[in-house]
Amino acid sequence: MASLKDVAKLASVSIMTVSRAINNPQKLRAETYLRVKQAIDELNYVPDFSARKIRGDRTVPPSIGVLALDTATTPFSVELLLSLEKTAQQHGWSTFVINLFSDKEAEVAQEQLLSLRPAGIVFTTMGLRKVQIPEKLQDKPLVLANCITDDMSVASYIPDxxxxxxxxxxxxxxxxxxxxxxxxxxxxxxxxxxxxxxxxxxxxxxxxxxxxxxxxxxxxxxxxxxxxxxxxxxxxxxxxxxxxxxxxxxxxxxxxxxxxxxxxxxxxxxxxxxxxxxxxxxxxxxxxxxxxxxQLPHLEIGRQAALHIIEQRAGLKVEALPCPLLERASI
CATH class of the missing domain: 3.40.50.2300 (Response regulator)
Known part of the structure; x- marks a missing residue:
């Protein structure tokens, strides 16, 4: 994978100039910016947002980390993830998903999620179920989507x-x-x-x-x-x-x-x-x-879970969302 140094070398500029081209292009001469952009495109360079977060770079959009327990295994559960991502994008946020398929992987998944420094976390499951909040996530901004827990200090959005x-x-x-x-x-x-x-x-x-x-x-x-x-x-x-x-x-x-x-x-x-x-x-x-x-309201569950993090909602209750009847020809 190409690095910032590789881009600077190809464009014959300093690393600082590449950084400015990515974060503050208006500060560069047009011809310098174009040269850096061509180098980025040629090398398929992708900025390391996680590293920039650690350095406190405020130009990086806040993110929602999604810990998905089996959620990506069924089409109607995937709707929840897509809705969550779309809602985040509409508000200038980003999302990333860490899939969890068994309890054995839980520790590794948590470490991976937290290493990316999310501003908030959504824990979601395939099929309504009761979950236990991982200890490392208990003091983080957290909301449950399509699942509940015995811990009353966590908000949940589920189907009614x-x-x-x-x-x-x-x-x-x-x-x-x-x-x-x-x-x-x-x-x-x-x-x-x-x-x-x-x-x-x-x-x-x-x-x-x-x-x-x-x-x-x-x-x-x-x-x-x-x-x-x-x-x-x-x-x-x-x-x-x-x-x-x-x-x-x-x-x-x-x-x-x-x-x-x-x-x-x-x-x-x-x-x-x-x-x-x-x-x-x-x-x-x-x-x-x-x-x-x-209709299971997975689209609305994803939307509300994202908004709960983005709007920093204070509510800590279980919110049951309506399940509308879709009438077709079998009745």
């Missing part, structure tokens, strides 16, 4: 899963559905409880019998998504399905359900309606017919 399922269920009731089969996420998943509670509240408020609901949870583990088929099969009779709408814990469950229902000759939504959750990026519109689902 209760509200999302509540509003979606109210819409189902408005459209006349009264015999749902609900296949929820595993009970140990943080989002599962609030979603089930939101559905049950909407059901009670409509004067309907919660005890009559058909409600099951899939078992934890990727291999158990295919159990969706057996769960649906229990409620299919010779006379037709014993439910009028299938409420799915997420779009992956809905994806399996679509294949099975259609293979059994059932029409969506004429015979059975289907409701998903998450709005997986690039997937919802590919269902035939289009899947009605609840």
């Amino acid at each position: 899963d209760f509200q999302g399922q509540y509003q979606a269920t109210k819409r189902l009731i408005e459209k006349g559905y009264r015999r749902p089969l609900c296949i929820y996420l595993p009970e140990n998943i943080l989002a599962s409880g609030p979603r089930r509670a939101g559905l049950e509240l909407a059901w009670r408020e409509a004067g309907l019998d919660v005890s009559a609901l058909k409600q099951v949870h899939i078992t934890y583990g990727e291999e158990h998504y295919l159990d969706t088929v057996k769960m649906i099969a229990q409620y299919l009779t010779d006379a037709g399905p014993d439910f009028d709408v299938l409420v799915c814990g997420n779009d992956r469950i809905a994806f399996i359900a679509y294949q099975y229902l259609l293979s059994r000759g059932l029409r969506i939504p004429q015979d059975v309606a289907v409701l998903g959750y998450d709005n997986m990026v690039g997937i919802g519109d590919l269902f035939l017919p289009g899947l009605t689902t609840v």
Whole structure:
């Protein structure tokens, strides 16, 4: 990688002149600046911003360091990172991401993040979960995105899963559905409880019998998504399905359900309606017919987390952000 010294040598100027060309070009003669710029372009020189931060150079934009636990592994979680970066850029800040894929890497990741001297830190995860704040980050400007912690001195921005399922269920009731089969996420998943509670509240408020609901949870583990088929099969009779709408814990469950229902000759939504959750990026519109689902607010979570650092917000509470219903043709 080219250094400041390499640029100075190629441009036949001093190192100080190269530094001025990068930080204060107005102080150089036009022909000198052009010569330095050509050398920079030829060598593909990239200024060392981290070193300049250490020296206290105020021309370097403040940065947000992102400690991302599995966040870069799914498309809809990547939305959070992109939104965070875009928001930072709009306010003249920069961002960098340190990916964390296991607890074994935690110490190295923390050291790497702190060595870059961020003005604030966002700790984010793939899938809503509870985390423990690393000790080295506890006294730093920190905000959580898509995760929570037992430490009440840290602000968190998360999806309002209760509200999302509540509003979606109210819409189902408005459209006349009264015999749902609900296949929820595993009970140990943080989002599962609030979603089930939101559905049950909407059901009670409509004067309907919660005890009559058909409600099951899939078992934890990727291999158990295919159990969706057996769960649906229990409620299919010779006379037709014993439910009028299938409420799915997420779009992956809905994806399996679509294949099975259609293979059994059932029409969506004429015979059975289907409701998903998450709005997986690039997937919802590919269902035939289009899947009605609840949108996880990853874009807004990323934006609010960035603004929390940039605006130096004082709030230290958990902020649950709305999950809107996206109506397509499956309802």
